[in-house]
Amino acid sequence: MQLRQTLLSICFITGIILTGCNPTISLKDEGTIVYDIVYAKERQNKVSDKTLPTKMIIKYKKNKLLNQIEGMGGMVTLTYIQDKDLNRSHYLVKLLNKKLYYTDSLGEISTNFMYANSSGIIITPSHEKREILGYLCNSATIQVGDSGTTKFNIFYTSEIGQPNPNQDTPFEPIKGIMLEFGMILSKVHVNLVASSIEPGNVEPSEFNIPTDYKRMDKETLLEVFKLFNQ
Numbered sequence: 688m689q690l691r692q693t694l695l696s697i698c699f700i701t702g703i704i705l706t707g708c709n710p711t712i713s714l715k716d717e718g719t720i721v722y723d724i725v726y727a728k729e730r731q732n733k734v735s736d737k738t739l740p741t742k743m744i745i746k747y748k749k750n751k752l753l754n755q756i757e758g759m760g761g762m763v764t765l766t767y768i769q770d771k772d773l774n775r776s777h778y779l780v781k782l783l784n785k786k787l788y789y790t791d792s793l794g795e796i797s798t799n800f801m802y803a804n805s806s807g808i809i810i811t812p813s814h815e816k817r818e819i820l821g822y823l824c825n826s827a828t829i830q831v832g833d834s835g836t837t838k839f840n841i842f843y844t845s846e847i848g849q850p851n852p853n854q855d856t857p858f859e860p861i862k863g864i865m866l867e868f869g870m871i872l873s874k875v876h877v878n879l880v881a882s883s884i885e886p887g888n889v890e891p892s893e894f895n896i897p898t899d900y901k902r903m904d905k906e907t908l909l910e911v912f913k914l915f916n917q
Contacts, residue, residue: 717748
């Protein structure tokens, strides 16, 4: 279903590419960013608003990052955790009463899954600047694949989080964290805009795998990806 693919793609694409401007506060070490998720009107008319995810939460502390999004009225929660110190990625999937997780080398599965069918990513810097929550951000246009059917604009800051957040990803030329961006996923146009940015107060335990989650193997995780990609 397009909704499930959109939910999964928002979570893991942002986990991959997240991680100049003149900020009013320093958020270099730790903080929380909340994004509003906005859909095209024609998409909202097809699916009940209660099933569409409307918020995405990013939490980071030094070299750790958590990206979480909830959909389908709370029945599905997807969490992507990066730990650069240990060079690990954790994938947490909650489907109704099932809670599963998988750990791999940093970014290996998410990058291969999201871009296996893409022949390349073209990043074109733009001269447009925009102030978002007090941050004057640079912009760029991203095109996925030679056909150019998937394009989105981003506005990003280099003053939030750790340096080189996109290292070893297809988005390495982007030197900053996105505060506003759009994507076309399964013919659905989705916009994400940062609605709040809060410094500090992120507990280290936020980046741990909850004890009630059971480990799944790689094959099961890939089957989950296929399920969401239908």
